[in-house]
Amino acid sequence: MTSPRLRDIQAVLFDLDGTLFDRETAVREVVAGQHAAFSGELDGVTRERFVGRMLELDAHGYGDKSEIYPRLVRELGLPEPLAARLHAHFWDAYAQVAPAMPGARATLAALRARGRRLGVVTNGRVRVQEGKLRALDLLGALDVVLISEREQLRKPDPAIFRRALERLGVRAEQACYVGDHPMKDAQGARDAGLHAVWLRTPHFPPPEAAHTAIDDLGELLALV
Structure with missing residues (x-):
């Protein structure tokens, strides 16, 4: 009504x-692209797990990316230095979607x-x-x-x-x-x-x- x-x-x-x-669509697209771009370094982590957990931590934009990525790589058992690269990649890719x-x-x-x-x-x-x-x-x-x-x-x-x-x-x-x-x-x-x-x-x-x-x-x- x-x-x-x-x-x-x-x-x-x-x-x-x-x-x-449309922030939800933009973030999902960027994070899915990250899984593809870094697939060789993700030690077999599935796309569903990577994207799903990242979206949970993102909390519809109210999660701090500088804190999210270190937490994500720890939870997934990935090398710690990968967090900074994922963080930088996110902002570079995010600027390209609209x-x-x-x-x-x-x-x-x-x-x-x-x-x-x-x-x-x-x-x-x-x-x-x-x-x-x-x-x-x-x-x-x-x-x-x-x-x-x-x-x-x-x-x-x-x-x-x-x-x-x-x-x-x-x-x-x-x-x-x-x-x-x-x-x-x-x-x-x-x-x-x-x-x-x-x-x-x-x-x-x-x-x-x-x-x-x-x-x-x-x-x-x-x-x-």
């Missing part, structure tokens, strides 16, 4: 990973055509996050991009959302924020006074705060 229409929305802000960028979430490009284009101002507020490193937006060919579609490393603020701190509003020149009640994480996205945006739109995901429980929920980015077009 479609959620009630949001009123007077002039700007739509988005999370990046899991909202515009799967968009379903409907991402079409939704942004439609919102832009309706005169909405658009932006991204994301945690992460500038090089990595801007690289994703560039690979997705979305940088030109956005009025503002706030990345935690550059801003020295991280979601769910309301200050990073308020900074985005200032740069867009809109009030909190005139903006909504779309993201998949119940705390960093939905709660953070709500605390900053924006309309919080939660993109449902099986990876996280629903936000405790009141929110609008959608299953697909295209549903935004019926809301704003």
Whole structure:
């Protein structure tokens, strides 16, 4: 069922990973590629075991890669120096893949055509996050991009959302924020006074705060 229409929305802000960028697909593709690239050094570890355990440790992006790879090679009984090489390979390969979430490009284009101002507020490193937006060919579609490393603020701190509003020149009640994480996205945006739109995901429980929920980015077009 479609959620009630949001009123007077002039700007739509988005999370990046899991909202515009299909991070789950990207990581699975990269890790599967690692198994193939390093197969001669994996001592017979199956693709299923290597990929499955790596995805568990990754925890949908909330695992630290610098800690994950040493743990992975220890658990699999592999040579310790392999961890650093896998870690470096991950980031090199990750920069080359750019799967968009379903409907991402079409939704942004439609919102832009309706005169909405658009932006991204994301945690992460500038090089990595801007690289994703560039690979997705979305940088030109956005009025503002706030990345935690550059801003020295991280979601769910309301200050990073308020900074985005200032740069867009809109009030909190005139903006909504779309993201998949119940705390960093939905709660953070709500605390900053924006309309919080939660993109449902099986990876996280629903936000405790009141929110609008959608299953697909295209549903935004019926809301704003």
